[in-house]
Amino acid sequence: MATSTTEGAAHGAEVAHEAGGIPQLAIETFPSQIFWLFVALVAIYFLLSRVALPRIGATIEERQDAISNDIERAADYRRQAEAAEAAYDQALADARAEAGRIADKTRAEIQVEIDAAMTKADEQINAQSAESEARIATIRDEAAVAVQAVARDTAQALVAALAPDVADASAIDAAVAARTNS
Template structure:
């Protein structure tokens, strides 16, 4: 190529007089030293930045996070256990309270039953006494009624016999009435 008569100031065999590329610029040997030199510097700089600053920092943050997560999980486990214990205690207290309550209920029931039994007994006794008294009174009334009936019957018989024209013999009437009433 006519690079000897260069007017554009491109001082390279890889660039033509118009500043265009001759062939593949990648294969231009004139530039490789420059590229290699700056690349090596770049890689060394990146390596030192990464190994001295960036990677240890990120690693420590990741480790810290891992630690925090592990601790949090352990704390959560502990709290869960505590909650379970509390629940068990609560359940136990509840069961105790229930047992106590049923005991009190049973005691109260028994007491009431005893009172009730005593009252019933007393009432029964009173009723029995009253009944006996009443029976006595009824018997007395019955007896007196019987006597009254006999007297009335004798009188009535005497009167009827008198009305019919007979002469009532008191003794005979009494005997007849007594016999009739027995019969």
């Protein structure tokens, strides 16, 4: 180590002397430096432009495509989900409307039945009450006749008991009829 350093230093002193102190200005090394720089640059250029850059560019592009594809697919799924939700809502609304319609229909049918039954019942009630009125009228007439008969019998008995000589059946009947019919 020590010897190589001294050697380097010695060589350096020599070069430094020639180039005015700075190794960068040692003109005699320039052909070598420039030649090998060109070799390196050309090598790097071909490595990059022929192999690396197209490959990296393609990879990045593929990744972009894949990402935008995925985003598109996600948007697609979203649209599908939204369509499904809309369909569900529509079906729900339809079902509600159908249920309402069936309820209305059933109500109307029942109403018709009820109306029919009411009419029938009213008719029966009317018939029965007419019949009852007729019977009541008959009973009242019969009762009136019975009252007349009883009144006549009672009047005849009273007249016969109080004044047998003036007994007149027809006069009594007329009197009783006049009293009871009022």
